[in-house]
Each structure stands twice: as structure tokens, then as C-alpha cells.
Amino acid sequence: MQTEERRQQDHKIRKDFPLLTEDIAYLDSAATAQKPETVIDAEAVFYKQYNANPLRGLYQLSVEATNRYEEARECVRAFIGAASTEEIIFTRNATESLNLVAYSYGMHVLREGDEILVSIMEHHSNFLPWLQVAQSSGAQVRFVECDGQGRITEERFRAALTPRTKLVAMTQISNVLGCLNDIALFARIAHENGAVFVADGAQSVPHIPVDVQALDVDFLAFSGHKMLGPMGIGVLYGKRALLQQMPPFLYGGEMIEKVTRTGATYAELPHKFEAGTVNAAGAYGLQKAIEYMQQIGLETIQEREAFLTQYAYAKLRETPYVTIFGADDPAEHHGILTFRLEGAHPHDVAAILSDSGVCVRAGHHCAQPLLQHLGVSSTTRASLAFYNTTEEIDRFVEVLQTVRRKLGHAE
Amino acid sequence: MQNNSFYNEILTEHNLHPYHKHGLADANLELEGVNPSCGDDIILRLKVVDDVIVDGAYEGEGCAISQASADMMLDLLIGKSKEEGLRLADIFSRMIKDKISDEELEELEEAGVLADISHMPARVKCAMLGWRTFREMVE
Numbered sequence: 223m224q225t226e227e228r229r230q231q232d233h234k235i236r237k238d239f240p241l242l243t244e245d246i247a248y249l250d251s252a253a254t255a256q257k258p259e260t261v262i263d264a265e266a267v268f269y270k271q272y273n274a275n276p277l278r279g280l281y282q283l284s285v286e287a288t289n290r291y292e293e294a295r296e297c298v299r300a301f302i303g304a305a306s307t308e309e310i311i312f313t314r315n316a317t318e319s320l321n322l323v324a325y326s327y328g329m330h331v332l333r334e335g336d337e338i339l340v341s342i343m344e345h346h347s348n349f350l351p352w353l354q355v356a357q358s359s360g361a362q363v364r365f366v367e368c369d370g371q372g373r374i375t376e377e378r379f380r381a382a383l384t385p386r387t388k389l390v391a392m393t394q395i396s397n398v399l400g401c402l403n404d405i406a407l408f409a410r411i412a413h414e415n416g417a418v419f420v421a422d423g424a425q426s427v428p429h430i431p432v433d434v435q436a437l438d439v440d441f442l443a444f445s446g447h448k449m450l451g452p453m454g455i456g457v458l459y460g461k462r463a464l465l466q467q468m469p470p471f472l473y474g475g476e477m478i479e480k481v482t483r484t485g486a487t488y489a490e491l492p493h494k495f496e497a498g499t500v501n502a503a504g505a506y507g508l509q510k511a512i513e514y515m516q517q518i519g520l521e522t523i524q525e526r527e528a529f530l531t532q533y534a535y536a537k538l539r540e541t542p543y544v545t546i547f548g549a550d551d552p553a554e555h556h557g558i559l560t561f562r563l564e565g566a567h568p569h570d571v572a573a574i575l576s577d578s579g580v581c582v583r584a585g586h587h588c589a590q591p592l593l594q595h596l597g598v599s600s601t602t603r604a605s606l607a608f609y610n611t612t613e614e615i616d617r618f619v620e621v622l623q624t625v626r627r628k629l630g631h632a633e
Numbered sequence: 634m635q636n637n638s639f640y641n642e643i644l645t646e647h648n649l650h651p652y653h654k655h656g657l658a659d660a661n662l663e664l665e666g667v668n669p670s671c672g673d674d675i676i677l678r679l680k681v682v683d684d685v686i687v688d689g690a691y692e693g694e695g696c697a698i699s700q701a702s703a704d705m706m707l708d709l710l711i712g713k714s715k716e717e718g719l720r721l722a723d724i725f726s727r728m729i730k731d732k733i734s735d736e737e738l739e740e741l742e743e744a745g746v747l748a749d750i751s752h753m754p755a756r757v758k759c760a761m762l763g764w765r766t767f768r769e770m771v772e
């Protein structure tokens with residue numbers, strides 16, 4: 223694509239995002255994405271036009287609210303290729319989705335002697351719930367590690383599985399290395415081994431097409447706020463047969479069929495897992511986010527992100543004293559560049575970048591086992607989305623090149 | 634936009650060329666201070682005789698703020714009584730979290746360059762690490 227054409231595309235996209243002005247270079251989309259106007263407005267529209275408690279009222283307004291909520295569920299279903307809306311559960315975020323699986327599935331099914339296999343690159347959200355399940359059930363957590371390029375090979379995966387492995391939890395894209403794990407392959411191998419496969423899609427669903435039936439995962443968790451949607455709405459996909467066997471996660475209103483003094487029967491899927499008043503406005507906003515992504519086009523999103531990643535990788539690579547973690551091939555980074563600048567602590571790097579309006583993340587990125595594996599206690603991470611520009615990357619790298627001097631190092 | 638003006642020469646000098654970052658063989662007090670969420674980690678050692686801090690040193694790693702702050706703290710503490718040290722720790726902590734008088738700021742000498750940290754809440758614990766460890770050690 224020609225530079226001029228790209229500029230026009232930049233402009234066209236960025237005018238939809240009120241927060242993306244000249245003042246900042248927002249390079250922290252892996253933490254949370256910026257929101258287009260239609261998403262920001264959606265919640266206001268919901269509260270102005272449709273607000274009533276969904277799934278409850280018998281009057282027209284409540285029916286409207288229920289319709290918006292259920293339309294959003296259908297939108298999510300189609301977006302990830304699920305077989306039925308019964309398989310789409312709204313939660314607060316990926317973390318809650320993963321906890322739901324851990325508590326309602328893991329705690330009930332896993333037994334002493336069983337093994338849970340997690341990858342070393344899991345976000346704490348897809349690790350700590352399993353540690354908890356292990357502690358209560360007597361099951362054991364085992365790790366599959368990645369190589370120096372951040373790759374989990376088929377060989378490594380097979381070697382980490384044992385006949386006792388009953389559950390595998392793995393992220394599709396690492397929030398630190400940016401690498402894409404071959405979830406379809408690993409899910410197939412896990413199934414042959416008799417294990418259930420839980421995928422964390424928090425970093426993948428916002429950036430690449432994800433089809434749960436093609437991947438054949440048993441569960442997939444992701445967050446609305448990382449895919450242009452509002453904070454406070456997330457999704458758990460689960461295969462119907464598994465969800466049906468599972469007991470509820472939270473108990474209370476909206477998730478029951480009949481309650482007596484001594485017990486209750488529970489609502490059908492997906493409501494069995496959505497106790498209490500739901501975040502209907504958030505779901506409506508998430509639908510608008512998905513529609514916006516579809517309007518831009520997932521192909522355009524991927525093309526732009528691949529281009530920007532390549533551009534940023536090359537620039538960072540040329541910067542003296544910088545070490546980038548993960549693969550040597552930028553195509554394997556999916557917008558995520560985690561690095562160290564020699565002689566500068568990541569928190570100082572982020573603070574100095576911040577003086578010039580450059581927003582990056584510094585720290586352990588909620589993936590401490592991975593950082594220990596990499597032999598560092600903290601790193602700096604720049605993460606890109608399709609709405610970023612080469613100008614933002616230039617600004618980032620220019621300021622990065624001044625950091626060592628600002629910290630008192632001679633050139 | 635908030636400027637992190639605390640990255641000045643005084644701070645970077647204490648970070649890159651610290652006076653007190655070394656072992657202390659005859660220390661009689663030693664305590665490790667950690668900020669687990671960011672990986673700042675120091676070991677503070679003091680030699681205290683008759684309630685006077687006659688010598689002190691630290692070792693560790695972390696961001697420029699945590700390391701320089703510990704170094705500047707030892708500049709202040711060495712030669713003072715424990716009591717006096719705790720009083721300075723209190724002034725420092727109030728400077729970082731709130732406001733202090735000009736006279737108090739003067740007492741902190743170079744450590745006063747960290748006053749602006751109060752605008753960066755996430756970095757307060759970095760600046761406090763040395764002082765917090767000192768307090769725990771002697772209190």
C-alpha cells in the first residue's frame with residue numbers, strides 16, 4: 223500500500239476515536255483498547271432508549287432491553303462461530319470467564335492424581351484459577367515451556383502431556399511475547415489424550431479471526447474492553463454438552479427456574495451462568511464494537527497491524543541497547559513488542575516516555591512465571607492496534623533513544 | 634501533560650554512581666525491602682552504636698527512583714541518631730504523600746528532589762522503599 227493511501231486510511235480510522243489525538247501515542251492496546259465513538263455512544267443510547275431490567279419485566283421496555291441483550295449475544299456467537307447462543311455466556315471480563323470454568327468445571331471434575339497442563343506464558347488469569355483448583359482438588363499443575371523464540375512446539379506439547387492430564391489451559395496469543403499458539407493442533411492432541419481444552423482468547427479475538435468450531439476448543443474466554451468494547455463485559459464460550467453438566471458459578475436471581483424453601487432448579491443455558499442483573503448496556507456496547515471491527519474489516523485490521531508491527535520491530539531492533547523478547551520474525555509478534563533497554567529500569571523507561579505522551583506498559587504484565595522463565599523481573603511493552611500510525615511509532619522510538627541520556631548514561 | 638521532572642542530575646547521579654551501594658561487613662542491622670509488584674529489591678545494612686547510625690550501606694536492584702532514593706537516604710542518616718532518622722523518615726513520607734514546609738524540605742537536602750513523585754502515585758512506593766525498610770528496621 224502506498225504511503226499516501228495509508229495516511230488517508232490512518233486519518234479515516236483515527237477520526238472515529240476521540241481519545242486518539244496528537245497529544246498521545248497510545249501503545250498499550252494489549253492492556254485495553256481505545257474506543258470508537260459508536261461504542262462510547264452505545265451505552266448512552268442503551269440507557270436513554272432501552273433501559274429496563276432485562277429478562278425480567280413483562281412490559282415493553284423490558285422486552286426491548288432483553289432484545290438488545292440477546293441480539294448482542296447472537297452477534298458474539300456469529301463473530302466467533304459458535305453453534306448456538308446457549309454457548310455464549312456474558313461475564314465481566316476474561317478473568318471472570320476463566321474463573322467460571324475453573325470453579326464450575328475444574329473444581330467438580332478434577333480429582334487427586336489428575337493433572338492440569340498450563341503453558342508457561344499464561345496470564346495470571348489463566349494460571350491462578352488452576353492453581354486454586356489444584357490446591358482444593360489435589361490435582362497437580364504442570365507446565366509446558368516455550369523455546370527462546372517463544373514457540374511451543376508440538377514435540378514439547380506432547381512431551382508435557384501425560385495419561386493423567388485432564389485439562390489444558392493455554393492462551394492463543396501471549397500478552398508478553400505476542401506469539402500465536404497453534405490452538406487447533408493442541409486442542410486436537412489434548413482431546414486424543416482425553417483432556418478438555420480451555421483457550422484464553424483475550425489477546426487473539428481482538429486481532430485475528432477466531433472460530434471456536436474450527437479450533438475445536440471446549441472453552442474460550444475473552445474481554446470486551448480489549449476489542450474496542452466497554453470495560454465490564456466479557457465472554458465465556460463453552461461447548462453446550464459441558465456447560466450443561468456444570469453447576470452454576472454464582473447463585474441468585476435470574477438464573478433459576480423454580481425455588482422452594484429447600485432448593486431450586488436452575489434456568490436453561492446460558493442464563494444458568496448469568497446470576498443477577500446483567501450488564502446489558504455493556505453487551506450492547508460490545509456488539510457495536512464487533513460491528514465496528516466488521517465495518518473496518520478483519521482483513522484490514524490484520525494487514526495494518528502486521529505492517530505496524532513490522533515497522534516498529536525494525537525500528538526497535540535498530541535502537542542501541544534494546545533487546546526484544548520472543549521471535550526474531552516480526553510476523554510472529556501480533557502487535558506486541560516486549561523489550562529491555564540496557565541500563566534503564568522498565569519503570570523509568572515508561573515514565574520518561576510518558577513525558578512525551580507515549581503510553582507503554584512496564585512491569586511483569588501479569589505473567590510472572592514467564593518472566594522468571596525469561597530471567598527478568600520486569601520489561602517494557604509496546605502494543606499496537608490497527609488505529610496506530612507510523613508517526614506514533616517514530617515518536618516512541620525517538621524518545622526511547624533519549625532515555626539512557628536522561629538517566630545520566632554517557633552516549 | 635505531567636512532566637516527570639524528578640529525572641534530574643541529582644537523581645541520576647545517585648542511581649548511576651551511588652556512594653552507599655556496597656556491602657557492610659560490620660553491620661549490626663540488616664533488612665530486605667521489596668516492592669513485589671515492580672521487582673525493586675534492596676538490602677539495607679546499618680551499623681548502630683549507642684543509638685547512633687555510624688555507618689550504612691545498601692545493595693539491590695530496581696528502578697532509578699528506588700535506588701537513588703536509598704542512596705540519598707543514607708547520605709542523610711549516617712551520623713544521626715535513630716530517633717533523628719525516624720523524624721526525617723516521617724518528613725520524607727509526608728513530602729511524598731502530601732506537602733511539607735520549606736524548612737522541612739531543606740532538612741531533606743538532596744532527597745528533596747523527589748518531592749514531585751507525589752504526582753506519580755505508581756512511583757511513590759519506589760521512592761519510599763529505602764525509608765520504609767529503615768523504619769521497619771529500627772522501630
Ligand SMILES: Cc1ncc(COP(=O)(O)O)c(C=O)c1O
Nearest residue numbers: 315316317345347397424425445
Ligand atoms: C492473555 C490475557 N489473558 C487474560 C487477561 C485478563 O483480562 P481481563 O483483565 O480483562 O480479565 C489479559 C489481560 O491483560 C490477557 O492479556
